[in-house]
Amino acid sequence: MTDEKTRLAELRDQIDSIDQQIMDLISARAACAQEVANVKMAANPGQDVFFYRPEREAQVLRRIKEQNPGPLADEEMARLFREIMSACLALEKPMHIAFLGPIGTFTQAAALKHFGHSVISVPLPAIDAVFREVESGAAHYGVVPVENSTEGMINHTLDMFMSSPLKICGEVQLRIHHHLLVSPESKDQEITRIYSHQQSFAQCRQWLDTHRYGIERVTVSSNAEAARRAAEEPGTAAIAGDMAAELYGLEKLANCIEDRPDNTTRFLIIGREEVSASGHDKSSILVSMRNKPGALYQLLEPFHRHGISLTRIETRPSPSGTWAYVFYIDFEGHVEDEQVRKVLSDVDEEAVELKKLGSYPIGVL
Numbered sequence: 001m002t003d004e005k006t007r008l009a010e011l012r013d014q015i016d017s018i019d020q021q022i023m024d025l026i027s028a029r030a031a032c033a034q035e036v037a038n039v040k041m042a043a044n045p046g047q048d049v050f051f052y053r054p055e056r057e058a059q060v061l062r063r064i065k066e067q068n069p070g071p072l073a074d075e076e077m078a079r080l081f082r083e084i085m086s087a088c089l090a091l092e093k094p095m096h097i098a099f100l101g102p103i104g105t106f107t108q109a110a111a112l113k114h115f116g117h118s119v120i121s122v123p124l125p126a127i128d129a130v131f132r133e134v135e136s137g138a139a140h141y142g143v144v145p146v147e148n149s150t151e152g153m154i155n156h157t158l159d160m161f162m163s164s165p166l167k168i169c170g171e172v173q174l175r176i177h178h179h180l181l182v183s184p185e186s187k188d189q190e191i192t193r194i195y196s197h198q199q200s201f202a203q204c205r206q207w208l209d210t211h212r213y214g215i216e217r218v219t220v221s222s223n224a225e226a227a228r229r230a231a232e233e234p235g236t237a238a239i240a241g242d243m244a245a246e247l248y249g250l251e252k253l254a255n256c257i258e259d260r261p262d263n264t265t266r267f268l269i270i271g272r273e274e275v276s277a278s279g280h281d282k283s284s285i286l287v288s289m290r291n292k293p294g295a296l297y298q299l300l301e302p303f304h305r306h307g308i309s310l311t312r313i314e315t316r317p318s319p320s321g322t323w324a325y326v327f328y329i330d331f332e333g334h335v336e337d338e339q340v341r342k343v344l345s346d347v348d349e350e351a352v353e354l355k356k357l358g359s360y361p362i363g364v365l
């Protein structure tokens with residue numbers, strides 16, 4: 001044998017033996033998770049058992065990122081553990097996750113990034129349908145988009161919280177890369193029409209005006225639907241992401257055409273229960289104030305006084321009357337924290353209505 005062959009054979013023997021150890025350890029971990037499920041069921045006989053623990057998952061993934069010795073990148077190591085935990089949770093209870101579909105959307109990519117690939121993901125046609133599926137108990141959790149770094153808030157999602165009893169259980173951010181996609185048959189043809197979702201057109205406006213000026217742009221209900229049409233109609237293209245391209249066998253005419261290279265969408269995980277503190281959390285509330293001078297100051301002043309950082313404030317028209325407003329506020333901390341408790345009590349005194357939408361771990365992945 002040559003030196004190369006000898007050395008490769010040695011290294012591959014080492015890899016085989018390490019793989020065996022990894023497998024034994026993953027199996028031991030999975031058996032532990034099964035036992036955790038037994039303990040949870042025994043402690044809550046006849047009740048709804050919450051097998052998925054977002055705060056615990058966030059703590060596990062944070063520790064992995066902190067203690068990762070390399071050479072794998074922290075994100076890569078966390079992704080591997082994300083999948084191990086996903087498989088362990090599926091052993092405890094297979095999770096049904098509703099998401100804004102159809103399959104191949106960025107929301108599905110966000111759902112899989114957050115929960116891993118061992119969940120059953122259920123596509124639904126609209127944001128309110130995702131809420132209803134979780135409210136009725138048909139799905140354990142739901143995933144909906146809430147804001148994009150280029151285009152701003154997704155108002156439909158914010159407005160759903162005014163009437164829904166659901167809680168926010170988590171958040172996940174996804175870098176959004178859009179491509180100009182065509183079917184292999186259309187690759188050498190003239191493109192006369194481009195399909196996409198209205199948000200994606202907005203995120204690629206400058207690129208389209210510069211590189212495909214004058215071509216008809218047709219808005220459809222999702223990027224995946226755009227990809228489906230481009231796959232079926234010769235001479236058309238779609239703006240969509242990698243998942244949709246793969247699903248419909250499309251090729252890239254142009255790669256990463258979003259106007260801002262940091263284009264990111266934030267998604268919320270919605271569920272029926274409150275999440276305990278993970279040590280690095282965020283909270284969301286909806287507040288309506290009396291329409292009087294200084295109302296906004298009165299609302300924000302307690303946050304300053306108690307040293308709580310706001311991460312977002314949005315104004316939405318109130319369903320209760322013309323020119324009345326509801327504020328949607330995200331801030332750092334958990335409702336179990338002393339300072340947050342004080343802020344919320346001060347805000348509650350001044351507000352017409354205060355609705356706590358949930359405290360949840362700040363996205364780890």
Ligand SMILES: O=C(O)C(=O)C[C@]1(C(=O)O)C=C[C@@H](O)C=C1
Nearest residue numbers: 033036052053056057085088089
């Ligand atoms: O710690 C638990 O409660 C578990 O169920 C175990 C485990 C894990 O695999 O680490 C699995 C699912 C939960 O979402 C969190 C953690």
